[in-house]
Amino acid sequence: MSAFTLDIAGQLNSIKLSESKALWPLFETIVNSIQSIEDSPNKSCGQITIFAQRSDSTYQTSLPNQIEHIESFIVTDNGCGFNSENYKSFNTAYSTFKIKKGCKGIGRFLWLKAFAAVNVHSIYSENNCLFERTFDFGTQGIDFDSNTLISGEEIECKTKITLKNMLLPYKDKIPVELDVIAKKIIEHCLLFFISDMCPKIILTDGIDTINLNQYFNTTIKDTLIQDRFEISDHSFTIYHLKLPEGATKHELHLCADMHEVNSVDLKSHIPDLNKKIISTDDPVGFYYVGYLTGEYLDSIADASRTNFNYDEKNGQISISGTGQDSLVSVSINFITAYLSDYIADIKKKTKKQVDNFVANENPTYRYLLKQYPEVYDYIPSGLSNDKLELELHKQVQKWERELKVKGQELEEANRKVDSLTPDAYQQLFDTYWAGVTELSKTCLAEYVTRRKSILHLLEDTLTVQDNGKFKKEDAIHSIICPMRHTSDDVAFKEMNLWIIDERLAYHQFLASDKTIKSLPDIDSNSTKEVDIAVFDRAFAFSGDDAPLNTITIIEFKKPDNQKDNPLNQMGKYIDEIVSGQKKRANGLSFGASGKTQFRCFAICDMSPKMESNCKNAGLSLMPDGMGYCGYHPQRNAYYEVISYPKLLADAKKRNQILFDKLFAPNPNEIINK
Helix, strand or coil: CCCCCCCHHHHHHHCCCCHHHCCHHHHHHHHHHHHHHHCCCCHHHCEEEEEEEECCCCCECCCCCCCECEEEEEEEECCCCCCHHHHHHHCCCCCCCCHHHCCCCCCHHHHHHHEEEEEEEEEEEECCEEEEEEEEEECCEEEEEEEEEECCCCCCCEEEEEEEEECCCHHHHCCCCHHHHHHHHHHHCHHHHHCCCCCEEEEECCCCEEEHHHHHHHHCHHHCEEEEEEECCEEEEEEEEEECCCCCCCEEEEEECCEEEEEEEHHHCCCCCCCCECCCCCCCCEEEEEEEECHHHHHHECCCCCCECCCHHHCCCECCCCCCCEHHHHHHHHHHHHCHHHHHHHHHHHHHHHHHHHHHCCHHHHHHHHHCHHHHHHCCCCCCHHHHHHHHHHHHHHHHHHHHHHHHHHHHHHHCHHHCCHHHHHHHHHHHHHHHHHHHHHHHHHHHHHHHHHHHHHHHHCCCCCCCCCCCHHHHHHHHCCCCEECCCCCHHHCCHHHCCHHHHCCCEEEEEEEHHHCCCCECCCCCEEEEEEEEECCCCCCCCCCEEEEEEEEECCCCCCCCCHHHHHHHHHHHHHHCECCCCCCCECHHHCCCEEEEEEEECCCHHHHHHHHHCCCEECCCCCEEEEEEHHHCEEEEEEEHHHHHHHHHHHHHHHHHHHHCCCHHHCCCC
């Protein structure tokens, strides 16, 4: 029988090692050392030393203290070493020699995924004799193999694994701080530490030294609590830990064969676990870390122990699902119970933050919280106001989707009304209508809030700046309507024509800062730009030949502009438009229909010169003395000249009742309580 040959390079291509698991080859080496000590006479005095060898000073991080990257790891243990059986197993891919320990016979290939080469030096005892075995391990297999008989009474058994020259991108992904690496080793191999059978493990870089066992005993062990449960006749144990240091998020680790395989970020399941937990009893704070173990997980870990092979089709438990057959779902229940006091405190603080934000910053969501108080449970803790508003907006969208589903159910029930009892149909209708009512209130509150903000912005724009000058008319123009756009490419909510006249919110077409020749329905070569042109069709007409009912022209002038006469400018615009041709099949000129009216608004500073222009045009002073108005029969045009103070004051007056009802509600005025 011929020997079977393994293509190591091909094997490496089939192994997946994400950048986030850059330290896993080191973890595999440490676990191998632990298991080697378990099988040796040194079980009671086992020791593992991990030397983190940093690269030279030419390769440094951008950290302020310029800590050098780690280039290689040297792991030394006093276990049984590479004796004949272990060496044979090492040379056999997918060896079953240590299958009872959960070994898949493939862990050593992880070394070559992250390191350029591996050197093994082992002194071991066999048949009462000492041997020294040395070899290199690379993508071509074993090289420079040497195994010699040695003698010496003081020589002790030990094995040194050198993981040489970490490859990119893994080199850039591992921590440079020794204490962070120490905590990650404990986190990964926690179950060995919990068993009280873990050998002494020392981590050093030649300058600093950390005893991992001491760190575990002084900072972690006393916080360890466990729960046991069963799912589908499978037994599981979850270990709960509070880590004041070494963790950056709350996680649940799913483990197989005494070490972590993958993890779940808990904030996606428990929004309250969004940041480090700090309480009055624990001002330092901590991150929660859970470890889930069980024979079922041992049995479905893949060959590289970097993932689980779930098979939902065969009735296995799903990690991604929800319900009674989900490992994560059940684990979340125990985690929530374990952290119940802390979570309750976090919820209380989150609710207070949300309530303050809604009351003082954005009352839009007041009705959402009233209708769906469970929204509080979905809001992560400690968010900034911007992120908090995004989360609330997500809940409104969720609410809208639910109402659409209920609306579809109502329509379906209406088609099958005979199949429902009157009480059942009425209940369905009442539920839907109540939701629609509350949602409508929310939408209205959002719109009113936006109007209030826009008026604040406009008031600031109309204020003299620090340089003693006013902002250009472009700034005012852009607040009311974005420049150089049409209603085809500007969202409705971005137009604030209501500041001038509420009727302008409804139109057939709008063009902002566009040339006359680019306007629809007009055949003109004029390159004059109208600040804002609003077109309306008569509602009685619906065909393409329907005449334009109204064209509104709006012209802005800088508050301190003393040169231009907007009345003359708008008159010229009207003449240019009327002299053009409608793009209609019958070829009638635009002015020939005689049915189009012009409404012209000049928004400007009411200077003495502007007042003179208004009087010369035959316009009348408005009752409040802050503007002029009048009709020009020859052009079929109605003019309004509005001063900036009047523009702002009138807009505020029209909306004040809405602001009062939303921001300062009076309970005594509520009709239906």
